[in-house]
Amino acid sequence: MKRRIAAMIMIALLVVPTVVLAASVGYGARGDDVIKIQKALKKWGYYSGSVDGIFGSGTLAAVKSFQKKNGLKADGVVGPATAAKMGITLSSGSSSGTTTGDVYLLARIIYGEARGEPYKGQVAIGAVVLNRVKSASFPNTIAGVIYQRGAFDAVSDGQINLAPDATAVRAARDALNGWDPTNGCLFYYNPKTATSRWMLARPVLLRIGNHAFC
Amino acid sequence: MNKKVKILAWTVPALLCVALAAAVVWGAAQKARADEMSALSEEYVALYVNSCARCAQELADSVDAMSVSLEKLKATGSTAGRVFALEDIVRESAEAEKLISRIPQSQVESMELAAFLTRIGDWARSLSRRLLMGEAIGEKDTAQLDSLIASVSLVAERFSSMAAEGGFPSGTEEYDYYDVSDKNEEGGEPSEPEYPTLLYDGPFSEAVERAEPLGVTGEEGSEDEAKRKAEEIVGAPVSFDGRTEGTIPTYDFSAEGADISITVRGLNVLYFMKTPSTDISGIPDEAEYEGFVAAGEAFLRKLGYDSMAPSYAEFTDGTALISYVWKRGEVFVYNDLVKVRIDRATGEPVGLDARNYLFSHRERTFPEPTLSEDEARSAVSENLVIESSGLALIPVTPMTEALCYEFRGRCGSREFVVYVNAVTGREERVFMVIEDENGKSAV
Numbered sequence: 107m108k109r110r111i112a113a114m115i116m117i118a119l120l121v122v123p124t125v126v127l128a129a130s131v132g133y134g135a136r137g138d139d140v141i142k143i144q145k146a147l148k149k150w151g152y153y154s155g156s157v158d159g160i161f162g163s164g165t166l167a168a169v170k171s172f173q174k175k176n177g178l179k180a181d182g183v184v185g186p187a188t189a190a191k192m193g194i195t196l197s198s199g200s201s202s203g204t205t206t207g208d209v210y211l212l213a214r215i216i217y218g219e220a221r222g223e224p225y226k227g228q229v230a231i232g233a234v235v236l237n238r239v240k241s242a243s244f245p246n247t248i249a250g251v252i253y254q255r256g257a258f259d260a261v262s263d264g265q266i267n268l269a270p271d272a273t274a275v276r277a278a279r280d281a282l283n284g285w286d287p288t289n290g291c292l293f294y295y296n297p298k299t300a301t302s303r304w305m306l307a308r309p310v311l312l313r314i315g316n317h318a319f320c
Numbered sequence: 321m322n323k324k325v326k327i328l329a330w331t332v333p334a335l336l337c338v339a340l341a342a343a344v345v346w347g348a349a350q351k352a353r354a355d356e357m358s359a360l361s362e363e364y365v366a367l368y369v370n371s372c373a374r375c376a377q378e379l380a381d382s383v384d385a386m387s388v389s390l391e392k393l394k395a396t397g398s399t400a401g402r403v404f405a406l407e408d409i410v411r412e413s414a415e416a417e418k419l420i421s422r423i424p425q426s427q428v429e430s431m432e433l434a435a436f437l438t439r440i441g442d443w444a445r446s447l448s449r450r451l452l453m454g455e456a457i458g459e460k461d462t463a464q465l466d467s468l469i470a471s472v473s474l475v476a477e478r479f480s481s482m483a484a485e486g487g488f489p490s491g492t493e494e495y496d497y498y499d500v501s502d503k504n505e506e507g508g509e510p511s512e513p514e515y516p517t518l519l520y521d522g523p524f525s526e527a528v529e530r531a532e533p534l535g536v537t538g539e540e541g542s543e544d545e546a547k548r549k550a551e552e553i554v555g556a557p558v559s560f561d562g563r564t565e566g567t568i569p570t571y572d573f574s575a576e577g578a579d580i581s582i583t584v585r586g587l588n589v590l591y592f593m594k595t596p597s598t599d600i601s602g603i604p605d606e607a608e609y610e611g612f613v614a615a616g617e618a619f620l621r622k623l624g625y626d627s628m629a630p631s632y633a634e635f636t637d638g639t640a641l642i643s644y645v646w647k648r649g650e651v652f653v654y655n656d657l658v659k660v661r662i663d664r665a666t667g668e669p670v671g672l673d674a675r676n677y678l679f680s681h682r683e684r685t686f687p688e689p690t691l692s693e694d695e696a697r698s699a700v701s702e703n704l705v706i707e708s709s710g711l712a713l714i715p716v717t718p719m720t721e722a723l724c725y726e727f728r729g730r731c732g733s734r735e736f737v738v739y740v741n742a743v744t745g746r747e748e749r750v751f752m753v754i755e756d757e758n759g760k761s762a763v
Contacts, residue, residue, distance in 0.1 A: 242435035255422075285673055287572075287579070289567060289568060305498050
């Protein structure tokens with residue numbers, strides 16, 4: 107038992123907030139800016155890896171070679187000058203920084219909980235999180251809802267820390283834009299694995315893929 | 321003895337010795353690592369248990385403080401004094417709400433209490449706003465305050481003794497987030513509400529939770545009719561996925577890469593979402609943008625929305641997402657909002673969200689402005705350089721709307737939209753327009 111708690115706390119401590127506030131993006135960064143950079147590099151033929159939103163060694167090498175070819179200092183850090191040459195604008199540093207963080211956090215819970223589910227089912231997970239934020243009975247921030255202890259399996263087992271794919275990011279954005287396929291649901295469960303009698307007694311409003319929403 | 325055998329006779333034991341030594345070194349390293357990990361684990365457990373204890377104590381303290389502030393509010397005679405007390409209540413409620421969700425316990429069990437603690441702050445904010453707008457405290461408010469004082473002092477007492485006697489969970493117990501005691505097991509909600517209902521107008525109020533979709537009218541349609549409508553919009557055969565119950569019951573259909581929900585009553589499109597054909601990003605030029613706006617308007621006309629005007633737009637994931645608001649004469653009605661998504665490569669509609677419109681659209685009586693635009697202008701901060709203006713019906717609280725003059729302008733490098741009530745002359749809302757690579761939005 108003790109070990110389980112310890113493991114849980116360690117995971118909690120390893121979760122580093124993903125809001126990037128610096129006006130430049132470099133090795134180790136994650137988020138929408140990195141996705142933008144990877145897409146631009148891919149478009150210009152410098153990068154052949156996956157557009158996963160993680161600034162790893164592949165992205166680093168691609169940025170360096172882009173900078174070298176374009177007469178920039180090849181430091182592997184995408185600042186305003188490199189971003190301008192790539193034809194992109196970084197959201198970091200501007201006032202939309204927190205919004206980017208919300209999209210990415212929501213995308214991670216969607217990916218952790220529902221990758222492999224139909225697209226609508228992925229948006230639905232984001233919608234349930236946002237319905238909880240709006241509800242008086244739950245914490246009033248996205249992070250508060252997601253990290254409430256025991257609320258989501260993907261948080262308890264660390265899957266929330268996987269890098270989300272482009273689909274999950276798009277689903278997060280759709281949910282934030284107001285798409286709610288669940289019609290206001292606050293809960294969902296997998297009927298094959300759920301055990302909570304309270305949950306199973308609630309009226310189900312709809313089913314999408316492996317999840318029942320209530 | 322054979323030479324080969326001789327070599328083997330000493331190399332085999334030697335190799336075994338080396339292997340043994342390596343195993344011992346490796347084992348010792350593993351042992352040290354395990355010790356380190358277990359020391360670390362103990363440290364983390366202690367850290368967590370302490371943070372739970374801190375939460376419990378702070379929760380008890382904040383509810384206790386809230387109880388005092390409520391009593392003070394009752395004994396205060398001046399508006400300024402009341403607003404100060406209400407501000408304290410707002411802060412204490414936010415604190416308590418945050419802490420209760422961190423106590424390691426079944427959140428399903430404490431949902432009702434969490435909602436009550438949140439609503440006290442929401443109620444206080446709404447009352448404080450009314451007092452600042454010149455309203456007097458009424459009999460209903462006093463009655464509400466009395467019932468609040470009674471139930472908050474009970475919660476405060478319970479928490480104080482729990483904190484003193486170690487009644488809060490310490491963090492080492494195993495528990496299930498979705499677990500409930502036997503009394504709450506059937507059907508979710510307990511039958512007797514433990515806390516008083518707060519009647520007020522705020523974002524977390526029960527009135528908002530129970531709001532009816534005013535724009536969903538007309539007869540119930542059949543699944544077949546809904547399917548025909550869905551296929552017309554998706555432009556391909558769709559299959560029926562089932563009905564969604566809830567506030568706006570819908571028939572749900574899907575096709576490859578497309579989902580659509582049609583309301584059971586009135587057969588309106590609630591949602592339509594199709595995978596875009598491109599991932600073009602960045603803000604388009606004016607001519608391209610006008611094309612998207614026209615495409616969106618044509619789509620809305622086809623669905624029966626006649627008088628819609630574009631407001632904000634966002635450009636992500638290969639689409640232009642344009643918000644259209646209902647326009648009655650010269651007045652923009654911001655609550656009656658429909659979002660349309662246009663594919664940037666094909667110019668085709670690939671999405672629609674009419675939830676806001678279907679919740680709020682209805683026949684309204686519009687007040688006549690009693691102020692001229694110039695008179696209203698004097699209520700706007702002199703720091704704002706006004707660039708354009710118009711009339712709009714905006715939500716001032718979740719349940720009420722007001723006719724306002726809308727002034728768009730700049731304060732330094734920032735763009736703002738300021739709303740001045742066209743009847744009372746009061747400055748109702750101030751929004752800052754945020755512009756990023758995805759477009760503009762107001763916060």
